Amino acid sequence: MLVVSADVSDAVVAVRARTRSGVPAGCTGCGQLSAWCHSRYVRRLADVTLGGRPLRIELSVRRLYCENPACPKATFAEQVPGLTVRYQRRTPQLQRLVEAIGVVLAGRGGARMLRILNVTLSRCTVLAQLMRVPLPPLETPRVLGVDDFALYGDTYGTLLVDATTRLPLTLWEGRDAEQLSQWLRKHPGIEVACRDGSLTYRQGITAGAPDAVQVSDRFHLWQGLSRRVQDIASAHRGCLPAALPPTRATDPELIEETAGNTAADTRAGRHARRLFEAVHALTRTGRSHSSVARELGLDRRTVRKYARARTWQEVMRRPPRKPSTLDPYLDYLQQRWDEGQHSAKILHEELQGKGYLGHYQRVKMAVAPLRRGLPLDEPRARPPSPREAARWITTHPGRRSPHINDCLPRLLGQCPELRHTHDLVRRFAAMLDNRDATSLPRWLNDLADSGLAPLAGLAGALREDRHAVAQGITTPYNSGVNEGRITDVKLQKRLMAGRASVPLLRHRVVLIAHLRRRYADRPTLTPG
Incomplete structure (x- = not known):
């Protein structure tokens, strides 16, 4: 040339x-x-x-x-x-650039990046060039990972991943057993199939690859157990305040009585007291919560909350005060108040000399209870939520914080059901740590005989899938690579503003994984 x-x-x-x-x-x-x-x-x-x-x-x-x-x-x-x-009006080098940018950034983002590079193409052209890129040849994996992901709205999709190479194979809309079994019949030779506890995927793998060993993912097993623990904690919500440390004994009866009288003078306090008396008057006659809710025009959950309360003060919404920069100086404020200094302005100036950088208004609000004969409003500990209590129970003892190690024994000592749940959780955790499923049948029997409905239901589900559960405990195979790829699928969906069709999404998910593998970071060689 x-x-x-x-x-x-x-x-x-x-x-x-x-x-x-x-x-x-x-x-x-x-x-x-x-x-x-x-x-x-x-x-x-x-x-x-x-x-x-x-x-x-x-x-x-x-x-x-x-x-x-x-x-x-x-x-x-x-x-x-x-x-x-x-039939190409671009050089191969420019064509490869357009295809790579289309794979990474899709239509609009790819067109903008090309415009920065002084290459003018529309988003539709970028997408068309992207869809022309052939997918890598699909090789039947030895270990297959199967999992579902939210596609849009209430519609879910299925993602298949080669658990050995960690590369996505394909995805499609829906998560029914027939689609999965058809794909498996077209690609024989799969030896191990990792999945969650879904009955649909279990049936699909059984029909499409009956000789494959099914492995129930240990993460989903632990997640399912954790959810049942949270359900039990929600059912025993009344025991959760027992986890709090004992309060300071500074005439608590007088403080509670004074605080109750103050709350009774407020509009919210009068309203809570009227509802409390009306609900208890009707429930004492033996009427159901739904009947009381219809008569009083309340939600059934509101009636249940008032019916469970022992006093009307319990239903008053008083969230615990958050810690503030004034907390280290509360003892000094109490001391100066007892010495006769009741001016918030002077107290604020004294605190500034000690290093306090907050506003005067906060000091004024802090001493306001002292003017009514109440103690200083110190930060009050909040009882753990059912989710927090479940996290305390499922966390490995060696990884618990000192706060959890302080609160959890008090909670378990107060609630026998949670203590029994804690023992069962730790036994299952020991099976996972040791990869030993010999005690699984006995553990399932104890789970079913625990007297706790959530655990009994879990025991029934695990018994039906006990062979895959045992494989999930004892073998190193799991669906962790699927979870990582699903995170990548969600990223690609957001890059396309959630408007991508399934073929385009499949194309990008598969190609971008291979593109990352091809251009993986490698150590830079120093010249000379």
Whole structure:
């Protein structure tokens, strides 16, 4: 190829070139070489930018006769390796750039990035070029990971991952057993299938790959047990305040009585007291919560809350005060108040001399209870929520914080049901740590005989899938790689504003995983 001219302007770099005459070229139909020229024509190609300017190539190429009488082509256009492709107005280098940006950033984002690189293409063109990229050949994996993910709204999809190479294989809309079994029949040879506790996937794998060993993922097993523990903690919500440390004995009866009288004078206190008396008056007659709710015009959960309360003060919404920068100086405020200093302004100035940087208004609000004969409003500990209590129970004892180690024994000592649940959880954790499922049948029996409905229901579900559960405990296979790939699927969905079709999403998820693998970070070699 000969370069005829090169013109550089502020807008574009234009290069004019032509192929050499007399050099034979291969026929695109049969491959036979020919130098018999029919005519010439000009091809206009776009290439990657040069010095920040778009590069345009006007290339004069020959149309040649094919001298093979058996070839269906009479003439053919010569191609320049590395520069031209049939029916393509972009060079292979620019085409690879467009495809890679489309894979990484999709339509709008890819078009914007190309515009930064002085390559003007619409989002539809970027997506079209992306969909033209062929997917890598699918090899049947030995270990398959199956999991579902939220596609949009109430619609879910299924993702298949090669657990050995950690690369996604395919995805589709829906999570029914028939689709999975059809895919497995088309790709025989799978030895191990990792899944969650879904009955649908269990049936699909059994029908499509009956010889495969099914493994129930240990993360989903632990997650299912943790949810049952939270249900038990919710059912025994009244025991959760027992986890709090004992309060300071500073005449608590007087404080409670004074605080109750103060709350009774408020509008909210009077309303709570009226509802409390009305609900208890009706429930003492033996009426159900639903009947009382219909008569009083309340929600059934509100009636249940008032019926469970022993006093009307218990239902008063008084959230624990959050810690503030004034807390380290509360003892000093109490001391100065007892000494006779009742001016909030002077107290604020004294605290500033001790390093307090807060506002005067906070000091004024802090001493306000002292003016009514009440103690300072110190930060009050909040009882753990059912979710927090479940997390305390399921956390490994060696990883518990000192706060949990202080509160959990008090909670378990107060609630026998939670103590029994804690023992069962720790036994299952020991099976997972030791990868020993020999005690699984006995543990399932104890779970069913625990007298706790959530655990009994879990025992029934695990018994039906006991072989896969045992494999999940004893084998190293799991669905962790699926969870990571599902996180990547959600990222790609958000990059496309949630409007991607399933074929486009499948294309990007598979291609971007291979692209990352190809351009993985490697250590940089220092020259010299």
